[in-house]
Amino acid sequence: xxxxxxxxxxxxxxxxxxxxxxxxxxxxxxxxxxxxxxxxxxxxxxxxxxxxxxxxxxxxxxxxxxxxxxxxxxxxxxxxxxxxxxxxxxxxxxxxxxxxxxxxxxxxxxxxxxxxxxxxxxxxxxxxxxxxxxxxxxxxxxxxxxxxxxxxxxxxxxxxxxxxxxxxxxxxxxxxxxxxxxxxxxxxxxxxxxxxxxxxxxxxxxxxxxxxxxxxxxxxxxxxxxxxxxxxxxxxxx
Numbered sequence: 001x002x003x004x005x006x007x008x009x010x011x012x013x014x015x016x017x018x019x020x021x022x023x024x025x026x027x028x029x030x031x032x033x034x035x036x037x038x039x040x041x042x043x044x045x046x047x048x049x050x051x052x053x054x055x056x057x058x059x060x061x062x063x064x065x066x067x068x069x070x071x072x073x074x075x076x077x078x079x080x081x082x083x084x085x086x087x088x089x090x091x092x093x094x095x096x097x098x099x100x101x102x103x104x105x106x107x108x109x110x111x112x113x114x115x116x117x118x119x120x121x122x123x124x125x126x127x128x129x130x131x132x133x134x135x136x137x138x139x140x141x142x143x144x145x146x147x148x149x150x151x152x153x154x155x156x157x158x159x160x161x162x163x164x165x166x167x168x169x170x171x172x173x174x175x176x177x178x179x180x181x182x183x184x185x186x187x188x189x190x191x192x193x194x195x196x197x198x199x200x201x202x203x204x205x206x207x208x209x210x211x212x213x214x215x216x217x218x219x220x221x222x223x224x225x226x227x228x229x230x231x232x233x234x235x236x237x238x
Contacts, residue, residue, distance in 0.1 A: 014075030015051040050078045098128045101204025102139050116208035116215045129154040130174035137181040146186040151193040158190045
């Protein structure tokens, strides 16, 4: 059925992907996918499934949002996606680290838990901010939080989390991953936190990069944060 559609056939052509040929015994698509696993190179296989994913996304856009696109758009989006993919994998991630600092407060501002994470990742500030948003939601879920206020000092990340646009960059893929977690909570609100009032998170981030390991603390604030907690409180009240 899929390849009886002229739009799909044109999309495959624009994406530079060969269409399956008919075969006896099994459906053409099943035969084709089986052969693809065995015969295609890694790059060809990546292009194939990028194309199938884009067709699926565009199909959902038509069904749910009444937004249609031309087959040429598939080729354009795949070119962008694979360019970002190649750029990300060309980095020496072993020598590139992202530090993530997280802190959870209750409604009265008391410390519930804090966490620092050191993970491999590209040296890209927006990617780091997007990773923080995703890890913050994972952390909140692990704490069984239901009503969440996600505070960030990056307006771009807050806008991306609240919006529907996606350009397939590594940061947007992180944002997409974060969005899948939003339904895990009863209510999520986004709040912009001034950078001058975010010293605790900044300290946790630097701690993560200096230790190259993850750290968690529950209950009282850890000792190495005490000197910046007061600074943040004063900045937020001003």
